[in-house]
Amino acid sequence: xxxxxxxxxxxxxxxxxxxxxxxxxxxxxxxxxxxxxxxxxxxxxxxxxxxxxxxxxxxxxxxxxxxxxxxxxxxxxxxxxxxxxxxxxxxxxxxxxxxxxxxxxxxxxxxxxxxxxxxxxxxxxxxxxxxxxxxxxxxxxxxxxxxxxxxxxxxxxxxxxxxxxxxxxxxxxxxxxxxxxxxxxxxxxxxxxxxxxxxxxxxxxxxxxxxxxxxxxxxxxxxxxxxxxxxxxxxxxxxxxxxxxxxxxxxxxxxxxxxxxxxxxxxxxxxxxxxxxxxxxxxxxxxxxxxxxxxxxxxxxxxxxxxxxxxxxxxxxxxxxxxxxxxxxxxxxxxxxxxxxxxxxxxxxxxxxxxxxxxxxxxxxxxxxxxxxxxxxxxxxxxxxxxxxxxxxxxxxxxxxxxxxxxxxxxxxxxxxxxxxxxxxxxxxxxxxxxxxxxxxxxxxxxxxxxxxxxxxxxxxxxxx
Numbered sequence: 001x002x003x004x005x006x007x008x009x010x011x012x013x014x015x016x017x018x019x020x021x022x023x024x025x026x027x028x029x030x031x032x033x034x035x036x037x038x039x040x041x042x043x044x045x046x047x048x049x050x051x052x053x054x055x056x057x058x059x060x061x062x063x064x065x066x067x068x069x070x071x072x073x074x075x076x077x078x079x080x081x082x083x084x085x086x087x088x089x090x091x092x093x094x095x096x097x098x099x100x101x102x103x104x105x106x107x108x109x110x111x112x113x114x115x116x117x118x119x120x121x122x123x124x125x126x127x128x129x130x131x132x133x134x135x136x137x138x139x140x141x142x143x144x145x146x147x148x149x150x151x152x153x154x155x156x157x158x159x160x161x162x163x164x165x166x167x168x169x170x171x172x173x174x175x176x177x178x179x180x181x182x183x184x185x186x187x188x189x190x191x192x193x194x195x196x197x198x199x200x201x202x203x204x205x206x207x208x209x210x211x212x213x214x215x216x217x218x219x220x221x222x223x224x225x226x227x228x229x230x231x232x233x234x235x236x237x238x239x240x241x242x243x244x245x246x247x248x249x250x251x252x253x254x255x256x257x258x259x260x261x262x263x264x265x266x267x268x269x270x271x272x273x274x275x276x277x278x279x280x281x282x283x284x285x286x287x288x289x290x291x292x293x294x295x296x297x298x299x300x301x302x303x304x305x306x307x308x309x310x311x312x313x314x315x316x317x318x319x320x321x322x323x324x325x326x327x328x329x330x331x332x333x334x335x336x337x338x339x340x341x342x343x344x345x346x347x348x349x350x351x352x353x354x355x356x357x358x359x360x361x362x363x364x365x366x367x368x369x370x371x372x373x374x375x376x377x378x379x380x381x382x383x384x385x386x387x388x389x390x391x392x393x394x395x396x397x398x399x400x401x402x403x404x405x406x407x408x409x410x411x412x413x414x415x416x417x418x419x420x421x422x423x424x425x426x427x428x429x430x431x432x433x434x435x436x437x438x439x440x441x442x443x444x445x446x447x448x449x450x451x452x453x454x455x456x457x458x459x460x461x462x463x464x465x
Contacts, residue, residue, distance in 0.1 A: 047178040047437065049075030049086060052199040054241065056171065058149070060207040064165040064245025067149045067205075073174060074142040082134030085118065087182050088127040091169035091194065092149065092158050094187030098124040106150045106158070109172060114143035126175065126184050147172060156189075157312040157319060161305045164246035164266055166319055168312055169194065171241050176345075185347040188389050190396055191354070192346040196239040198435045203233045203241060212250055214264045214301035215243035216316045235316065237296070237435050239343060242314035244303045253278070257286040259295055265304035269322045276326035277304060284333045284364055291360070291423065292337045292430040300336065302329065313357075315340045334360035342430050343437045347389045352438060355385070355406020362407050369411035376405045384463045385409060386440050409462040413447060416458060421450045440464065 058069035077083040092107035098120065099105040105124050118128030129143055149170050155161045157168035176183045176195050185193050205213055209229045213221075217235025224230040235241060248264035255261060261281050265274050281302055289295045301317040308321035311328040313335035320327040338360070339346065339353035346353060362369060379398055383391075385405050392399040414422040429438070429446045444464065448455050459465070 046079045047176050047197055048078040048083060049073075049174050049177070050078035050197070051076060052174055052197070054171075054173075054199060054201045054203070056201070056241075057204040058147075058206065060205070060211075060245065062208055063163065064207055064211050064213070065151045065160065067167070067170075069147065070144065071147050071172065072142055072144040074140060075174065076140045077135045077137055079177070080137045082136055083131065083177065084134050085128050085130045086115070086143065086177070087121075087175035087184060088129065088145075088172040089175050089194075090120075090125050090127060090172055091187060093124045094158075094169075094193070095154070095156070095189055096152060106152050107170065107172065108148045109145045110148075111146040112143065113145065114141060122184050122186055125187050127172075145172075155307055155309065161307050162246075162266070164244065164248070164305055166244050166303070166308075168242045168314055168319065169240065173199075173240060183345070183347075185389075188347070188393050190393055190399055191350050191389055191402075193389060194240065195345040195347060196343070197437070198237040198239055198343070201233065201235040201238060201241045203235075203243075205231045205233070205243060207231075207245060210247060211245045212248040212264060213243055213245050214248070214262065214303055214317055216241045216301075216314060217297070218299055235297070238315035239340060240314055242317050244317075244319070248303075251278070253282060255282050255286045257289060257294070258298075259285050259289075260299040261285065261302065262299065263302045263304070265302075265322065266306060268306050269304050270306075270324040273322040273324050273326050274304060277302060277320060277322055277329045280326065280364075281329045281333055284330045285336075287364065288334055288337060288360060291363075292427055293341070293434065295336060296341065297336075300333070313339060328361075330364045331357050331361040334358075334364075337430060341435065342433045343435075344439070345437070349386060349440055350389055350392065351385050351402045351406050352440065352443070354402045355410060358403050359407040359410040362411065369408060372404070372408040372411065376401065376408060378405075378463070384465045386463070386465050405463070409464060412462065413458065416455075417447070417450050425450050 052073055052075040055072045058067040060067045090107045093105040096106055109127055112129060115129035115131050118130050120127055135141055151165045152159050157166055158170050159166055173196055176197055183195050187193050201217060206224055206228060207213055209227055213231045215231055215233045216238060217233035219231050219233045221229055221231045249267060250264050252260060252262045263278050285295055285300060297316050299316060302320060304320045304322040308319055310321055311332040312319040313332045318332035320329055334357035335353060338356035344352040425447055444459060
């Protein structure tokens, strides 16, 4: 019915209804780009593409150093603003950038369907794809493309060690687009640049049967063509997909709470280190599940080699440099919650995953934290624990603060609130941001709700800004 051009007398009840409708219309307009709802009902600025699905089929060469195939991404526009383009983050090009004529970028995309190829941006780590027409709120579409991935000759999360290949951040993923626009931050090797919403992955990996291929998600390995095997992976509500390839030794065990822990290690890894890593992982996955919420993915893969530097976390898969003293497995397993389940923009707020994972690590091993500040040195008053990777990249010698000052600050918060209140805070905070995205402001608000005392001086003293 077209609106009336004149006003008529309105009863009290009708006036209430009219005012309610006007309020709802105004409220809806005000939150048109702030209506994305996370797993447990927390409202955040709308971020898109929403609940993407990745269907991927890749085939490897003889040693798992090169993979090629087809990838399709189906997604929904959660924003009320039309979506005119999407950006693929080609994080695997981060260190080699645009390559050279004789050595092209490690990750190449071609034969795009469902959109028009735009320029390569941010040193060849972002590819714009223009959609055929604006994608309205709530509408779904898909883009598809051929992808070629060549593992670089370096020992890194996307790299190789001897006969072993690591494919972390190798698969093209969609950039997040929110009220700030598309997130096209630069790649950093010092830490992480990554910011992703949870998505569903269906990945088929075809490779020589002499290789073992751990991967994100629930996996099944089937016979392929003669001399080849196929691993099929199903992973729901994860922020990325990673895999490795090599002649690994393997073992599997199930935790008391029912999580399958699959271990893959190179033969030169000390047996005692493998044993320590496996034992700690089995204990940690259940214990952290009780502290932060049950691990939802059912399976986690531990990939161990002797020379890998430290560790690197991916959903359902961690890369671990392993010695006779074990590895950083508990820290990396803690990342399954702090980054994986409870997401954050790792470029803007690295402390939200690294400091929280290291705090969980310290609690697991029972480290004394009352004197931990003796290892912390703040270079000047401008340095903040909550600085972004833009800052840490320019102050590389200070980045350790997210691993030292961060868990110290959280341990102090535990003493300020009390151990029981801190435990309730973290479990509730994880629940409220389950599969969502958290911010420093969110955490400060949640912590303040646990006490009548003003935490403002605490945040200032601990440089949580």
